[in-house]
Ligand code: MF3
């Protein structure tokens with residue numbers, strides 16, 4: 029069942045997502061050659077706790093960290109470590125919190141120093157794909173309209189969309205119905221309604237869409253070792269169209 033939220037509830041999910049957006053923007057500024065992914069994880073947790081929020085991923089299905097940090101060929105669920113970021117890396121930061129009972133969840137991909145033109149094009153294409161998907165998040169549309177818009181924009185640019193991981197509803201749980209694939213057919217799937225809150229999160233690969241999970245049980249990497257990027261926003265469907273909750277105002 030897909031839950032329809034009242035405007036008051038959407039504002040509570042917004043408050044949580046504001047915290048996420050603010051923290052992601054601080055982390056983005058900290059990213060530079062020499063910092064380790066564990067440094068960023070510690071900082072994310074410290075910032076969340078200062079705001080009275082709980083890191084949402086820590087302990088979720090046993091995940092041991094606050095932040096997911098996926099570097100280069102890592103797609104999602106990369107684990108913070110002593111890895112030192114170097115110029116040319118691309119780094120996906122995926123962060124979530126629980127604040128007063130409601131969840132926020134968002135992700136960005138950030139360059140470290142100077143990166144290749146192709147890596148920059150991958151990052152930009154993935155972010156644009158997210159916004160193409162968000163544009164379709166309006167009442168009367170179908171879930172497949174979001175999925176198809178994301179897929180089309182990534183594939184038109186010559187990239188591929190990951191099949192094995194999807195976006196999700198969000199609210200009183202980190203993951204709620206519906207699942208939101210980043211590929212699909214326009215006009216298919218459930219009808220979208222005002223009050224739905226969706227975490228839309230395209231994962232776009234430079235080469236094959238195929239992925240595998242490392243032996244640590246978490247880190248998802250591309251099968252061909254090529255780059256991957258990830259962007260995510262939590263979005264409410266309202267009578268005024270899509271309302272992006274995970275932005276700092
Ligand atoms: N944003 C991701 C998601 O929506 C990360 C959660 S995975 C976790 O699934 F297990 F680390 F929490």
Ligand code: CO
Nearest residue numbers: 133227229260
């Ligand atoms: Co998510």
